[in-house]
Each structure stands twice: as C-alpha cells, then as structure tokens.
Amino acid sequence: MDYKEVGMSDLTISELSWRLSRIDHHMVRVLAMRVGKGSLSEAVAQAKRSDKKSAVFAIKNPKREEERLAMVETWAKRYGLDPNYAAAVLVGIIAESCKIQAMFMHDHQGDDPSLDLDNPEVVKQYYLDHLLQLTARIAPTYDEQYANDLFGSEAYIQFERGEIAKAIDGLEDTGLALDLGCATGQHALRLGKAFDKVVGYDISPDMLVQAEKAKKAAGANGNVSFNLSDLEFSLPEKDSSVSFVVMSLGTASDIRNLDGLLAEIRRILKPGGRFALSFYNSNSLLAQIGFCPWPVPLAAMVDQDRHCLEVHIGTELFEVYARSYSVAEVRAKLDEQGLSPDKVFTHPTVSSILPDDLFSTELFHDYDEGIKDTRRLGVTTKIHEKPDTTGVKNSLRQLDESLATSPLEQGAYILVIGGK
Numbered sequence: 001m002d003y004k005e006v007g008m009s010d011l012t013i014s015e016l017s018w019r020l021s022r023i024d025h026h027m028v029r030v031l032a033m034r035v036g037k038g039s040l041s042e043a044v045a046q047a048k049r050s051d052k053k054s055a056v057f058a059i060k061n062p063k064r065e066e067e068r069l070a071m072v073e074t075w076a077k078r079y080g081l082d083p084n085y086a087a088a089v090l091v092g093i094i095a096e097s098c099k100i101q102a103m104f105m106h107d108h109q110g111d112d113p114s115l116d117l118d119n120p121e122v123v124k125q126y127y128l129d130h131l132l133q134l135t136a137r138i139a140p141t142y143d144e145q146y147a148n149d150l151f152g153s154e155a156y157i158q159f160e161r162g163e164i165a166k167a168i169d170g171l172e173d174t175g176l177a178l179d180l181g182c183a184t185g186q187h188a189l190r191l192g193k194a195f196d197k198v199v200g201y202d203i204s205p206d207m208l209v210q211a212e213k214a215k216k217a218a219g220a221n222g223n224v225s226f227n228l229s230d231l232e233f234s235l236p237e238k239d240s241s242v243s244f245v246v247m248s249l250g251t252a253s254d255i256r257n258l259d260g261l262l263a264e265i266r267r268i269l270k271p272g273g274r275f276a277l278s279f280y281n282s283n284s285l286l287a288q289i290g291f292c293p294w295p296v297p298l299a300a301m302v303d304q305d306r307h308c309l310e311v312h313i314g315t316e317l318f319e320v321y322a323r324s325y326s327v328a329e330v331r332a333k334l335d336e337q338g339l340s341p342d343k344v345f346t347h348p349t350v351s352s353i354l355p356d357d358l359f360s361t362e363l364f365h366d367y368d369e370g371i372k373d374t375r376r377l378g379v380t381t382k383i384h385e386k387p388d389t390t391g392v393k394n395s396l397r398q399l400d401e402s403l404a405t406s407p408l409e410q411g412a413y414i415l416v417i418g419g420k
C-alpha cells in the first residue's frame with residue numbers, strides 16, 4: 001500500500017501530526033492491555049499460578065515465544081513492515097511481560113496459592129470480598145466518575161434513565177417504590193419526586209454513606225430512605241405493598257438466587273405493580289465476538305465462563321459475581337414467577353465494541369513543554385482543544401437506540417419493563 005492510495009498525500013504536517021498522535025494513543029492503550037496493570041500478562045501469571053497451585057511458576061516459555069515471534073514476522077511481511085523491526089518490538093513486549101509476571105509472583109507470594117476455586121463457598125466469599133472492596137473504592141467518586149468517558153456505558157445509563165422515566169410517567173399508583181442495589185441512590189432520589197415513599201437497598205455500607213450524602217445535598221424530603229440489605233435473602237417489605245421496583249445497570253445479574261429474588265419481587269408488588277429490571281446479556285455482540293483486541297468502552301464486562309464481572313476502575317481490576325442471561329432465559333424466568341414483560345430492550349450494541357479511544361483526541365499544545373512536563377514532573381498539561389465529536393456520538397446513540405428493539409438482541413444489557 002502506498003500513502004497516496006490511502007488519501008494522505010494532500011495532508012499538511014499538522015493534519016498528519018494529529019493522525020500520528022491518535023495512532024500513538026491507540027498503540028499505548030493496546031499495549032496497556034497487553035502488558036499494563038490488569039493486563040493479559042497479569043492474567044497469564046494468574047493462570048500459571050493456578051495451574052501449578054504454587055506461588056512459584058516458570059516465567060519464560062522459549063518455545064511459545066519463538067512461535068509468537070514467527071507469527072509476528074509473518075504478519076509484518078503481510079502488512080509491509082520490516083519483520084526484524086516487528087520482531088524487535090515483540091522481544092521488548094515479551095521482556096516487559098516477563099517483568100510483569102515476576103512482579104505478580106512477588107506481590108502474591110504470601111497469598112494462599114491453593115485458593116480452592118472448585119469450592120463454591122470459597123469462590124462466593126472471594127467475590128463478596130471484592131464487591132465490598134470495589135464499592136468502598138468507588139463509592140466516593142461513583143456519581144462523577146463511574147463510566148466516565150466510556151461512551152458505551154454512558155450511552156446505556158442515559159438510555160436506561162429515559163426508559164425508566166417513561167415507565168413511571170402517568171402511573172396511577174405512586175405509593176411505594178424500591179431501588180434494589182441502589183448504590184449512591186441516583187434512581188431512588190429521582191423516584192422520590194414521583195412516589196410517596198422510596199426505599200433504596202444495597203449490600204455496601206460505603207455506597208449507602210454516599211447515598212445519604214446525596215440525599216442531603218439534593219435537599220430531598222423525608223420520603224426517601226436507604227437500608228443495608230443483602231438481596232440474596234429476602235426483601236423486607238410486606239406482601240402486595242409496592243408500586244414500582246427498579247434494579248438498574250445490570251444489577252439483577254449480580255444476584256445468585258435470581259429466582260428467589262424474582263419470587264420476592266412478585267410477592268411484594270401490588271397487583272398491577274410495575275418493574276424495570278436490568279441484566280447482562282449473554283448473547284451480546286461483544287460476547288459473540290469473544291474478545292476485542294482493544295479496550296472497549298464499557299466499565300464492566302461479564303466473564304461468562306466464570307460468572308464473574310470484571311470491573312475496571314482506572315488501572316485497577318475487580319472481580320465480582322455476575323451472571324449473564326439471554327433474553328429468552330430472562331423471559332422464561334419472569335414467566336415462571338408470574339411477572340409479565342411489556343418491553344424488552346438490549347442496549348448498547350455498536351457502542352459496546354468500538355475502541356474506547358475512538359473519541360479521545362487530546363494533543364499537547366506545546367510539544368517540547370509537554371514532553372518536559374511528562375518526563376520530569378510526572379504531570380501532563382497543555383491539552384489542546386478536542387475536535388467536537390458530539391455529532392458522531394449522537395449518531396451512534398441513535399443507531400443503538402434503534403437496535404435496542406432489534407430481534408437480534410445483541411446489546412450488552414437487557415432492560416425489561418413490565419408488571420405483575
């Protein structure tokens with residue numbers, strides 16, 4: 001391929017510089033997936049340790065590395081890159097990967113390597129510990145930062161809010177509403193404007209501290225309250241006493257005893273009571289692709305084999321229990337418990353698989369100064385203005401909204417609106 005063929009011959013140095021910086025950014029993002037914190041290299045270390053059931057494992061694997069180098073040289077030739085150069089880059093990556101694995105071994109030497117992942121009770125406790133650690137870590141910044149700049153998750157949150165607003169609009173019975181897995185109470189506080197009484201339940205004390213703060217800051221009247229409760233067991237509400245139940249952002253997938261919870265929702269809902277429940281979709285486009293070789297714009301993704309949700313917070317990775325379902329499974333489960341869906345959406349589809357740096361266009365205003373800042377002081381300033389990507393984001397939003405009711409059912413989340 002020649003640069004003229006790809007339409008780059010008329011570009012100015014400044015236009016080319018913008019393209020170069022976008023490629024560089026993307027390469028750094030992909031490299032971070034390969035050898036950064038929470039990367040594939042760390043996953044390899046974890047897998048080797050589990051395989052050997054020992055804190056110590058072999059880092060080097062010369063045969064595999066030879067194979068990998070041969071593959072990269074073949075691809076390099078195919079795409080017009082010097083194979084020696086490509087091999088040299090990979091040798092650097094392998095060396096970094098070895099370092100990551102050695103650091104992992106060091107950091108985990110005191111852990112119990114025989115953590116018995118076949119023992120359901122051990123696994124259950126592991127996920128619960130991670131959930132409480134995760135929620136403690138993110139609670140103070142959850143409202144401002146969760147899914148920040150991850151346009152797939154942001155798009156879903158907006159979509160879900162819109163559908164929940166439509167679901168309660170014009171409801172005749174506005175008595176008691178519940179927000180299950182309420183976190184910082186964003187939905188509960190919104191529902192407080194439409195219902196006489198709202199109760200938010202969550203297992204995380206740290207989330208509930210923030211929910212109380214948010215309630216105070218919003219000047220909400222006394223009709224909204226928050227309670228610590230594990231939804232695996234039961235819902236502390238009377239039979240046929242609740243008008244509306246919301247469980248947003250995939251939270252219905254976080255509950256192991258989903259059948260028990262659905263039976264509880266049916267018990268407490270008044271006849272004609274309504275619900276909005278959100279799950280992770282096992283047939284999503286992302287699940288079908290299996291693995292995207294770039295970071296995708298979702299804050300949380302389910303590992304379907306392990307029934308585990310991977311939550312990325314900055315460079316940290318947390319693993320908590322979550323199980324994804326197909327639309328057919330969700331329908332069957334609701335049906336079994338006597339709950340009737342009126343509308344079933346899956347969302348977002350296209351926005352869930354695009355690289356998360358698609359819209360990041362930051363440039364350093366002053367190249368020399370930028371470099372100096374970054375290297376010497378550890379800070380990056382001088383961010384150039386970002387070209388406006390609102391139009392593109394809106395087009396994607398519209399596309400995903402139209403796919404939300406497609407029979408393909410490939411959105412990352414399932415949202416069911418229905419009644420008893």
Ligand SMILES: C[S@@+](CC[C@H](N)C(=O)[O-])C[C@H]1O[C@@H](n2cnc3c(N)ncnc32)[C@H](O)[C@@H]1O
Nearest residue numbers: 181182183202203204229230231232248249254
């Ligand atoms: C993905 S967050 C969703 C938060 C909120 N509904 C929203 O839309 O922003 C899931 C929440 O469910 C809570 N949760 C998970 N398992 C739970 C359980 N067994 N009982 C109660 N809350 C639980 C978590 O602590 C967390 O705050």
